[in-house]
Amino acid sequence: MQSPRPSKRAPDEMRPVALERGVAKHAEGSCLVKFGDTHVLCTASLEEKVPPWLRGGGRGWVTAEYGMLPRATHERTRREASAGKQSGRTQEIQRLIGRSLRAVVDLEALGERQISIDCDVIQADGGTRTASITGAWVALHDCIEWMKGRNMLTRPVLVDHIAAISVGISHGVPVLDLDYAEDSKAETDANFVITGSGGIVEVQGTAEGKPFSRDEFLSLLDLAEAGVKRLVELQKMAIL
Amino acid sequence: MQSPRPSKRAPDEMRPVALERGVAKHAEGSCLVKFGDTHVLCTASLEEKVPPWLRGGGRGWVTAEYGMLPRATHERTRREASAGKQSGRTQEIQRLIGRSLRAVVDLEALGERQISIDCDVIQADGGTRTASITGAWVALHDCIEWMKGRNMLTRPVLVDHIAAISVGISHGVPVLDLDYAEDSKAETDANFVITGSGGIVEVQGTAEGKPFSRDEFLSLLDLAEAGVKRLVELQKMAIL
Amino acid sequence: MQSPRPSKRAPDEMRPVALERGVAKHAEGSCLVKFGDTHVLCTASLEEKVPPWLRGGGRGWVTAEYGMLPRATHERTRREASAGKQSGRTQEIQRLIGRSLRAVVDLEALGERQISIDCDVIQADGGTRTASITGAWVALHDCIEWMKGRNMLTRPVLVDHIAAISVGISHGVPVLDLDYAEDSKAETDANFVITGSGGIVEVQGTAEGKPFSRDEFLSLLDLAEAGVKRLVELQKMAIL
């Protein structure tokens, strides 16, 4: 039977994933992540100061910003710097990336420092937030290795892997890792952020068309767990 | 055994909920919703025009804005109009309210008109987004009744109820409808938006502390389904 | 003879006024003030810091912010937080409220602290600035009582009452406390802010149509003095 997916992938088949490290000359850690035609450049920047509300507490912080080049998309979108503000979508995504990464960081072990993760979408084809989280973990990992190499840390900072994947129901079938063509028509669309040890950190599910049932939701969770497991394996290979 | 909750409620016990209709003299529909000490004024405003990207297509739109009075919270927060922009949190919430309501509206039946829902938090004690969605449905319902009374509609616009509730894991126990004291310390915090017929429209779950498991997530879903069922009953009584 | 006023009130008759205290759970002082269908929620928030230009001088400050819910008015108005700035009218009103309150506060007795008054119009039917000042005084009073109850003050801070009322010339007749229908058509429109002991603190008079004479202005002042006298009596009853 032929796949009902525009990409002809099997329902549980992800796009080819690549995690290329060390792509940014200046950053303490960096990773160019590709989920098929979705390409995101993730950098980790170490700063020796924390936000005002953390000062003097001995704890560090991990934050994230997200952006998209104007012509990363099919139609050119307006440059946010020129529009004078970040859209609600951008803010929602960068808050999600930051929360996801902090779930696997021991902020006390980091000490009073901030790591800023920048995720910039060079080319978009669906799943930019999940690719961002997956690649950001690698950039964060390399930034922490950079610190270890300078004896800046006394105990482990990164306590687990974290990765994310999108799932959805398309033509009634639960599918893994939606590309743009599929995402824009799916009845339901969800993103899962899951740790290397299988704990769920974030779930965001939205019925774009008709509401979904508990059973449908569980089949999406099954797909996502398998997908993240694979992504974590790829992260492990990437940092070897 | 005594309840572990700060409010002494049973794990599956919601706060007292009130839905007061017709509280805004000028609006086509309005509802003051109270989930305990969380009070949100929801108004529905009918406008005979749609956003540019919908013009001429015969379909209508439902959108939402969310705000909080500066002293709705324990500490005064800065007025967003004075700060010159809406926070990422505000934008995230108002996008959620709009999506949730649109899930139960037949936009073609509405015709080329926009209904703007304003949810303004008069007093906050946790769960402002879930109270907003639940009250907004009542305001939206009354706006549509107002239109029916003027023969502006030829077929049903509102196809189902929709309501939302927060759930969380607090001291290891799944609990329903978190207030601020509980929410700020919960290990996991999730919001479910569910229709009157039980379909899931939005799921947002976040592990604030340690990641959660599939089983924990399912017990949260159980609580939420029961909670929304109760909220929908209250909506039905309110619009009698 | 029948009244020429849309509301059928006598020329020197105010709308029913209500001053409800303690309506905001978190605020140090609060008052929901109603001048007929104009409803304003006033809160007083105590902060243990002053603006930069007052630091270290031992004196305190009282400031005010004003806002209006989008559907407080007959037609929905754009949310200022979404527009990205406060209108000139909003800034003019909040500066007036702040100046008026400071006229009856001993800022040295307050000590190096700031009280922020928020006046949020829940429903508008003309006279929102005068209702705001009148209700704000009650919220301020309760905030100062709250401080007294905690032994934070060593001498009186609030040295007098202050209240405000609008007056105007409508169809050639001087009238008191204009509602929206009257205000939008009045030839002249003035606001007076007057203390409990009868001193004038602010006068703002504008000829919307033809200019007014000295005698007309004096008859407006007469009306306003009587109106504020009544408002101060109501404030006294409210704080009993």
Next chain:
Amino acid sequence: MQSPRPSKRAPDEMRPVALERGVAKHAEGSCLVKFGDTHVLCTASLEEKVPPWLRGGGRGWVTAEYGMLPRATHERTRREASAGKQSGRTQEIQRLIGRSLRAVVDLEALGERQISIDCDVIQADGGTRTASITGAWVALHDCIEWMKGRNMLTRPVLVDHIAAISVGISHGVPVLDLDYAEDSKAETDANFVITGSGGIVEVQGTAEGKPFSRDEFLSLLDLAEAGVKRLVELQKMAIL
């Protein structure tokens, strides 16, 4: 007896006033107005379009903008263009100038056109808003003469003179036309905008220190009426 005023002027003595016409090469009307060391450049710009809410109605509009060069004041103030917004004070003043001028303009006779008045303070020494209104009338007059010279008007547009002056109570004495040194210490400060035929168009009085009485207010009005009478004479001489 010596004058108690810092400037040694008599209580009812204005500063030297100059109204220089035609100072801006490009503008349809212009006037450099000086009230002593307060210098304001007023220009009138004719545009063949009106604001959206007036389109198609056949009526015109007169609007005003106000600005101050950064070093017009004793200490340099931040450039509003650089700060990214106009202050509340700026907006309040430009709204006042616009309202005042419109009080003596027949907007229907103007036709569907807008005259924009720009009042830019080159040097400030108190009374910038009253000098602006007084000089703006001359610029407006010349713009209308320019239109007459091109047969653009069929009936009179400017129906009266308008001018403005500040008054105050300083060391208990009512005084006319306060300069900065006096204004910053006056107990009461008021601005009157009055027409050539003596009608009051705007009154703004503020007690900076203790509240003022009805009698004090009347003595301020006396001073202002005499002052405006003199300013109108100077306007008449200027446009000869």
Next chain:
Amino acid sequence: MQSPRPSKRAPDEMRPVALERGVAKHAEGSCLVKFGDTHVLCTASLEEKVPPWLRGGGRGWVTAEYGMLPRATHERTRREASAGKQSGRTQEIQRLIGRSLRAVVDLEALGERQISIDCDVIQADGGTRTASITGAWVALHDCIEWMKGRNMLTRPVLVDHIAAISVGISHGVPVLDLDYAEDSKAETDANFVITGSGGIVEVQGTAEGKPFSRDEFLSLLDLAEAGVKRLVELQKMAIL
């Protein structure tokens, strides 16, 4: 003799230059340009509309925007979208890129359409504006080829090549194509934009330290002319 340059390059030696076409899946034209470690992604986006001031005139427009990823630089710089505005430097550069490209485009032959060039610096090591112009020409070329392939054009649009290079005086020696280490210490720094036929389109020279002489300026021009000649050869090879 050893080169005095940090990079050990000869004074008239450019960094390795690469021009990679077709790097952006969605854009009508694109080029990843590298001048050594300076990498800029240039895309050309065709839009079937022109700015308001050109509408109806039959002429087209070419415009440019410039941005830099936050960690393109040695220290992370603040994201302009988050800061809420583009810096003066950014605006200066994007105006320069737009002017330079328009110098070799026949805007009437383009027809009433706009081509937007986005130059986004992925990695910065000096010379980002000159690399941007050089790469933007290639993206623009490919966009115009794309149009030709769809029979959208009836006569040549691109009338010449254009490229740009930086030159400077470093330790008293005129040098070509400064990298960051050299640029930040050069006494004089200039950018030349020159066409394929050798005409000068833009000159920008700045003495960072001591002023420069006419002779020094001429030796810089010599270097730049040779550099641009080489860049134009590379453009020709790239588009074969």
Next chain:
Amino acid sequence: MQSPRPSKRAPDEMRPVALERGVAKHAEGSCLVKFGDTHVLCTASLEEKVPPWLRGGGRGWVTAEYGMLPRATHERTRREASAGKQSGRTQEIQRLIGRSLRAVVDLEALGERQISIDCDVIQADGGTRTASITGAWVALHDCIEWMKGRNMLTRPVLVDHIAAISVGISHGVPVLDLDYAEDSKAETDANFVITGSGGIVEVQGTAEGKPFSRDEFLSLLDLAEAGVKRLVELQKMAIL
């Protein structure tokens, strides 16, 4: 032969230049500069603090801001304070003025203080940036004299004169000091900033129409050098 210039000036003839000192009562230094009908008010304001990145280093700073009154131009332009931001052109010009002045200031001799130069165009007829630089030098000079008079300086701060002039190619002829009518039609337009001792500090040349050659550029430089020489003489006379 008659001059081809709209103004009938000879190709190497400047407009009448005036440099009037001490025109701003409050500023430490000021100059009203006129290049024909282009009038710019330049003020120098001394502040006893430096930008954050210079604090504690013992060096001072000279910065500049540029503005234009809305009706300085033939058509009224929108007020930047009302638009909410400075245009790219404004920022480009004020950065140029600041850089030019700093080229002749010994920032260490200035000590840890900032001099802010404000250049406000009262009337525009081409060449506002060159007039600004030329007049700003006089304002800066007087500010430094003011400091000397108060024994605030121990060694010379101003090390040379600096002035600027525009040149261009109009109808094929190189011309000096373009006015608006000429500037808007010139094929090439360049600005030179040159010191009293003849060193070049800034060159900005743009081909508006066809590119220019090296020889054309050199003839422009010749004109500019003669022009600046004359401007420096006028500065010397002005400060006698």
